[in-house]
Amino acid sequence: MQTCKSCFKEIESGALKCSYCQAYQLWYKHPQFYSLIMMLPFFIFIFWNTGLMSNKEFSDFESEFSFTQEKIIDAKSKNRLLITYKVKNDTEYQWDNIRYEIISRNNGELLASESDNNYFWVIRPNSESFLTVNIQIVPNANEWELKIKDLEVSRF
Numbered sequence: 001m002q003t004c005k006s007c008f009k010e011i012e013s014g015a016l017k018c019s020y021c022q023a024y025q026l027w028y029k030h031p032q033f034y035s036l037i038m039m040l041p042f043f044i045f046i047f048w049n050t051g052l053m054s055n056k057e058f059s060d061f062e063s064e065f066s067f068t069q070e071k072i073i074d075a076k077s078k079n080r081l082l083i084t085y086k087v088k089n090d091t092e093y094q095w096d097n098i099r100y101e102i103i104s105r106n107n108g109e110l111l112a113s114e115s116d117n118n119y120f121w122v123i124r125p126n127s128e129s130f131l132t133v134n135i136q137i138v139p140n141a142n143e144w145e146l147k148i149k150d151l152e153v154s155r156f
Helices: 031-049
Strands: 065-075 080-089 095-106 109-123 127-136 143-153
Touching: 065 143, 080 143, 095 127, 109 127, 127 143
Parallel strands: none
Antiparallel strands: 065 080, 080 127, 095 109, 095 143
8 A cells, every 4th residue: 555645545556546636646647748748849849940949140140241322312302311222131041120220421421320220121031122211311421321230030
């Protein structure tokens, strides 16, 4: 005879379950233990594929991006400039949710800086994409530099 680990009553030796409280005597003989073991690979698969275990930072891939200024349009009625840049992505990942900064200069001298973001812009792996930024006209500025502050990796 042995005592139940849950209700402490006497039960037959070698019993898997207590006849009084129905508690399993060996934790690894409990049916829910096996279902947990069977679900574990599924959870690992889900976490791996959603990017929770492989988070990528833009700063690690910054050198694999290149930018060229394509066109400047003066929207005189609104005192704004539209500057289009071609962004080249040489990584194996799709990036989106860009946060950037436009630096306005006059012959190398810093005049102004403007930050913005675009949640709808996406660049596919090993491809090019155009990004048009809308900035306020800065008097005497003759060059504009695009600096990407952050991008996010698309999960799917």
